[in-house]
Amino acid sequence: MRTRTLGKTGFDVSEIACGLWGMSGWSDSRDAESLHALQLAVDLGCNFFDTAWAYGDGKSDGFLGRILAANPGKRLYAASKIPPKNLKWPAAPNADYNDVFPPDHVFAYADRIRRALGVDTIDVLQFHVWQDAWTDLPEFRSTVEKLKRDGIMRAFGLSLNRWEPENGIRAIRTGLVDTVQVIYNVFDQNPEDELFPVCREHNVGVIARVPLDEGSLGGKMTRDTKFPEGDWRARYFNPKNLNETLDRVDRLRADIPSGLALPDAALRFILAEPAVSTIIVGMRKEAHVRSNLALSDAGPLDPAFMDRLRGHRWVRRPAPWSD
Numbered sequence: 581m582r583t584r585t586l587g588k589t590g591f592d593v594s595e596i597a598c599g600l601w602g603m604s605g606w607s608d609s610r611d612a613e614s615l616h617a618l619q620l621a622v623d624l625g626c627n628f629f630d631t632a633w634a635y636g637d638g639k640s641d642g643f644l645g646r647i648l649a650a651n652p653g654k655r656l657y658a659a660s661k662i663p664p665k666n667l668k669w670p671a672a673p674n675a676d677y678n679d680v681f682p683p684d685h686v687f688a689y690a691d692r693i694r695r696a697l698g699v700d701t702i703d704v705l706q707f708h709v710w711q712d713a714w715t716d717l718p719e720f721r722s723t724v725e726k727l728k729r730d731g732i733m734r735a736f737g738l739s740l741n742r743w744e745p746e747n748g749i750r751a752i753r754t755g756l757v758d759t760v761q762v763i764y765n766v767f768d769q770n771p772e773d774e775l776f777p778v779c780r781e782h783n784v785g786v787i788a789r790v791p792l793d794e795g796s797l798g799g800k801m802t803r804d805t806k807f808p809e810g811d812w813r814a815r816y817f818n819p820k821n822l823n824e825t826l827d828r829v830d831r832l833r834a835d836i837p838s839g840l841a842l843p844d845a846a847l848r849f850i851l852a853e854p855a856v857s858t859i860i861v862g863m864r865k866e867a868h869v870r871s872n873l874a875l876s877d878a879g880p881l882d883p884a885f886m887d888r889l890r891g892h893r894w895v896r897r898p899a900p901w902s903d
Contacts, residue, residue: 582876586857587785589735589758595876596626599860604636618647620869627809628862632661641696649698658697659704662689663818669903670741671709673870690732701715705733707851710825712750742903743896745771749778761787766849767894785857788850796825799842815901849889
């Protein structure tokens with residue numbers, strides 16, 4: 581497993597990281613299988629894990645806490661997220677900061693996360709939504725500074741709203757932000773335009789999320805795919821989005837050379853971007869852990885193929901069903 585530096589945090593993190601969202605609420609998740617996959621990831625060199633309190637009301641934080649406790653001799657990095665108080669994803673442009681991240685709410689959830697993880701200090705604590713209009717509010721700065729001063733977190737990050745990668749640039753320029761988590765994949769290449777150059781300028785670590793477009797780039801979805809009621813993907817892959825997405829997946833498949841799997845190509849595309857420090861991949865099964873982590877050592881894709889992949893860029897805008 582190769583590693584990269586997570587920006588100015590100085591953390592030496594695995595290129596492929598494990599995301600825990602699917603382990604705590606997706607319809608086909610099984611707890612024992614998830615915990616086995618997490619431990620296997622550790623054994624194979626993964627050292628960065630991303631969770632959030634909203635993933636099962638602390639369930640995935642608790643899973644990660646069990647893995648941290650089971651591996652006391654290994655330096656594993658835990659990243660989690662404070663949920664918005666108003667429970668609205670994404671943050672609306674006109675949302676009042678104090679309805680979303682008032683100090684008492686932030687510190688209460690930071691304590692809950694610490695207890696679930698079994699740590700005194702969280703490696704990376706993130707706000708789960710963001711609006712750059714909040715950047716200059718004194719309460720934002722004072723909250724972040726106190727979280728660090730009191731040893732509650734080592735680094736502060738923002739999880740940027742879906743398909744709004746530029747909505748975080750003002751905050752980065754304050755110097756308060758150590759990491760950003762952003763959707764970046766073969767379809768969603770927009771972060772390359774404005775966000776990544778600013779991250780490089782300010783040495784902000786980039787955590788790439790949704791590398792397989794919520795599963796469409798995993799290669800197994802069909803037009804008959806349906807998710808149970810209550811599974812977030814049932815809303816995201818509504819008939820319109822499912823059909824439009826799979827039309828694009830079909831065109832992408834036609835460009836992939838024989839012998840290269842679609843998800844492998846998708847992840848290696850992201851690894852080619854030097855601004856990215858680590859990629860969060862959902863890995864609930866042993867086979868997924870082994871195949872995904874092996875890609876760190878697979879080497880670069882052919883430049884001509886990379887150019888073809890860039891031709892599959894899809895510029896999207898947030899929709900009521902997309903978060």
